[in-house]
Amino acid sequence: MTKKAYILAGLLLASGATMAQLPKWPIEVGLKGGATFVHGYTVIPAQPTSIVGVQVPQIDNKNNGIGTGYTAGAFVRFNKYNRKGYVQVELTYNRYVLKQKTNLTLDVNANPALAARLPVSFAPGLLNATVDVTSESVIESYNVPVLFGRRVLHDKVRVFIGPTLLFVNRSVATRNTQGQINPNTAVGFGTAVPIPATAETTNLLSPREATNLQVKRVTWALEAGVGISPLPFLDIDLRYAVPAGGVYKDTNIKGYLGIATLTAGLRIP
Amino acid sequence: MHLKQYTIYRWGILAALLVGTAGCFNNEEAQRVDPISSGTADFTRYVAVGNSLTAGFADGGLYRDGQLNSYPSILAQQFRLVGGRDFIQPLFSADQATGTGYLKLTSLPTATNPLPTIVPVVPQGVRGLLNGRPLYTKFNGNGGINNLGVPGIRMSDVQTPGYGSPLGNPYFERLLPDGTPLRTYLQYVGDNLVGATFFSCFMGNNDALGYATTGGVTPFTPTTLFTANYTALLDVLTGSGRKGVVINIPKITTAPFFQVVTLTQVLAGVNAAVQKANPGAPTIPALVIESPLAPGGIRATKAGDLLLLSQQADYATIGSAAVGTKKGPYGLSPLNPLSTASVLDAEEVAALNAKIDEYNTILKAQADSRTLAYVDLTTLNNALSARGGYVQNGLAFSSSYISGGVFGLDGIHFTPAGYALLANEILKSIGTTYKASIPAVDPTRYRKVLVQP
Numbered sequence: 082m083t084k085k086a087y088i089l090a091g092l093l094l095a096s097g098a099t100m101a102q103l104p105k106w107p108i109e110v111g112l113k114g115g116a117t118f119v120h121g122y123t124v125i126p127a128q129p130t131s132i133v134g135v136q137v138p139q140i141d142n143k144n145n146g147i148g149t150g151y152t153a154g155a156f157v158r159f160n161k162y163n164r165k166g167y168v169q170v171e172l173t174y175n176r177y178v179l180k181q182k183t184n185l186t187l188d189v190n191a192n193p194a195l196a197a198r199l200p201v202s203f204a205p206g207l208l209n210a211t212v213d214v215t216s217e218s219v220i221e222s223y224n225v226p227v228l229f230g231r232r233v234l235h236d237k238v239r240v241f242i243g244p245t246l247l248f249v250n251r252s253v254a255t256r257n258t259q260g261q262i263n264p265n266t267a268v269g270f271g272t273a274v275p276i277p278a279t280a281e282t283t284n285l286l287s288p289r290e291a292t293n294l295q296v297k298r299v300t301w302a303l304e305a306g307v308g309i310s311p312l313p314f315l316d317i318d319l320r321y322a323v324p325a326g327g328v329y330k331d332t333n334i335k336g337y338l339g340i341a342t343l344t345a346g347l348r349i350p
Numbered sequence: 351m352h353l354k355q356y357t358i359y360r361w362g363i364l365a366a367l368l369v370g371t372a373g374c375f376n377n378e379e380a381q382r383v384d385p386i387s388s389g390t391a392d393f394t395r396y397v398a399v400g401n402s403l404t405a406g407f408a409d410g411g412l413y414r415d416g417q418l419n420s421y422p423s424i425l426a427q428q429f430r431l432v433g434g435r436d437f438i439q440p441l442f443s444a445d446q447a448t449g450t451g452y453l454k455l456t457s458l459p460t461a462t463n464p465l466p467t468i469v470p471v472v473p474q475g476v477r478g479l480l481n482g483r484p485l486y487t488k489f490n491g492n493g494g495i496n497n498l499g500v501p502g503i504r505m506s507d508v509q510t511p512g513y514g515s516p517l518g519n520p521y522f523e524r525l526l527p528d529g530t531p532l533r534t535y536l537q538y539v540g541d542n543l544v545g546a547t548f549f550s551c552f553m554g555n556n557d558a559l560g561y562a563t564t565g566g567v568t569p570f571t572p573t574t575l576f577t578a579n580y581t582a583l584l585d586v587l588t589g590s591g592r593k594g595v596v597i598n599i600p601k602i603t604t605a606p607f608f609q610v611v612t613l614t615q616v617l618a619g620v621n622a623a624v625q626k627a628n629p630g631a632p633t634i635p636a637l638v639i640e641s642p643l644a645p646g647g648i649r650a651t652k653a654g655d656l657l658l659l660s661q662q663a664d665y666a667t668i669g670s671a672a673v674g675t676k677k678g679p680y681g682l683s684p685l686n687p688l689s690t691a692s693v694l695d696a697e698e699v700a701a702l703n704a705k706i707d708e709y710n711t712i713l714k715a716q717a718d719s720r721t722l723a724y725v726d727l728t729t730l731n732n733a734l735s736a737r738g739g740y741v742q743n744g745l746a747f748s749s750s751y752i753s754g755g756v757f758g759l760d761g762i763h764f765t766p767a768g769y770a771l772l773a774n775e776i777l778k779s780i781g782t783t784y785k786a787s788i789p790a791v792d793p794t795r796y797r798k799v800l801v802q803p
Contacts, residue, residue, distance in 0.1 A: 197794040204802035269458030
């Protein structure tokens with residue numbers, strides 16, 4: 082059983098002790114907050130550079146643990162739909178953190194910062210470097226989910242699904258790189274030279290900085306989840322979303338991102 | 351609380367949240383401040399006048415990659431940000447990219463070969479030979495050329511008819527239209543100034559460099575001729591009130607050409623050879639050289655004497671009685687001193703620097719009298735020679751041979767990174783004189799000496 086399945090089972094068990102959620106008002110409003118958990122991988126296709134014969138090879142960014150962020154905002158729940166069902170609209174501010182790692186070998190000229198550190202330049206194909214890169218990509222966005230829900234299990238559990246509009250406000254990637262420049266005795270570069278660990282931050286909303294990794298300003302996700310109400314005014318929701326509208330402007334970037342959110346909501350009396 | 355009041359109260363909280371967050375949206379574009387400005391200058395059509403440094407000469411030759419990274423080309427790229435238009439250079443074509451040929455570095459020093467491996471690249475831009483000298487592929491600049499740099503040109507040459515003939519300077523000959531071999535450089539400049547709004551003038555180096563690289567054999571250009579020709583050149587360039595920038599002559603003896611081969615190294619080699627042949631022989635403390643400016647014309651080497659990168663083959667014959675006057679061991683006997691052409695001795699260095707100061711005084715006076723921007727390369731030159739080098743964007747550039755990143759394999763001319771540093775110095779001066787705000791380039795993103803197969 083996966084961790085998510087355990088959490089889901091726990092929630093369902095806990096629902097036995099929860100209260101039936103018969104809505105008191107046809108329209109309910111509330112404030113909510115919680116944590117976000119992101120995982121996923123991305124495959125960035127090989128990119129040409131301004132130097133003939135040099136390209137940045139395909140980068141396989143693998144998942145490097147769960148990235149934890151936060152969510153906070155408000156919701157409005159419209160209960161007029163036969164009291165079993167409801168429509169919930171939210172406005173939240175969210176921080177998502179995606180942790181990834183990769184390992185690649187590339188021509189030193191494919192990384193201008195690396196090439197600049199060498200006292201001499203090398204023609205393409207003469208010198209390559211092997212680097213390990215870990216990255217933390219952060220997206221902060223205003224989200225507007227529109228969720229269609231229904232009360233089940235004697236009204237003790239809510240299940241819901243719907244689209245979420247994301248308006249990205251900030252997105253930066255922090256990359257930590259280390260590795261080595263590999264030797265090539267044919268040109269007198271006899272021993273490997275370590276590349277000391279370096280960190281760089283990139284604004285993923287800036288076309289100039291992010292280049293092909295530029296993040297969309299507006300996108301959408303598909304979200305589904307379950308919720309319980311252990312107290313009359315308290316909602317605990319667990320949901321999972323996938324950014325179906327894509328995260329990057331470059332549609333050639335493939336991969337999978339999953340966003341789990343655990344929140345507590347206080348309905349305002 | 352009544353239902354209506356509850357509703358207002360709850361919606362009020364939501365509205366407050368909405369209003370509170372609406373102003374927080376991060377807009378990178380809105381935060382941009384754009385200070386770029388041409389100031390009081392007009393960079394619509396820029397023309398560069400000068401010698402090999404202007405032409406993009408590098409690694410002992412004029413070739414396409416060097417031309418593409420010339421400092422005028424880098425400047426023109428920045429001038430585009432403030433209204434500059436096309437900048438035409440007399441490039442060798444991609445098919446003839448090696449141009450006049452040049453030196454290339456194929457390997458760094460290794461355990462078995464302590465010297466870098468430098469080999470010549472075959473020229474592709476030669477259309478024929480005349481009296482054993484190459485004639486280079488002509489460049490058809492019908493639309494007007496912007497980079498008028500001619501390798502080798504001196505101030506003394508600018509008004510010489512025939513300087514661009516097949517018997518003259520082959521770099522100038524390839525630029526002149528067919529049938530105009532007697533056109534002078536000054537006339538050629540005038541021909542290409544049509545519509546020009548801004549100029550750079552980097553001339554005079556060769557009037558001193560020729561003396562330096564030949565160990566003092568080639569005479570300096572007489573000051574009166576230098577002044578007359580420089581005045582004539584600036585008269586043409588500043589016609590119609592055209593604005594521009596004048597670049598002075600750096601003290602060139604800090605270049606690797608004069609610093610790579612040292613007296614200490616050569617003496618160590620000579621003494622090692624002597625000890626091998628005659629174990630226990632006394633150590634030779636100095637070489638014996640011709641020094642025309644010293645009393646008697648011959649003396650032992652001393653601090654301040656500079657050996658030349660181009661004369662390594664000559665230094666390899668030191669001690670041989672089969673070269674020179676053949677009246678004793680070459681370079682070790684007063685009867686067979688090292689040729690004056692092989693050493694820029696301390697007296698000649700002093701004469702050279704005095705002459706450069708004299709020339710620069712003329713350049714500065716001319717620039718000031720015409721309210722032109724004036725670039726003094728002394729600061730850059732000193733920074734490159736200083737311990738720790740000249741740090742740009744976290745990286746140190748220096749005048750060290752090959753590893754310094756600034757000078758190419760000939761030890762005199764710049765790498766693309768070196769030309770980028772030069773371009774930035776010129777941009778600084780333009781900014782000061784014309785109140786222009788043009789971004790500097792990042793020299794760390796330009797290549798240094800290139801290791802290539």
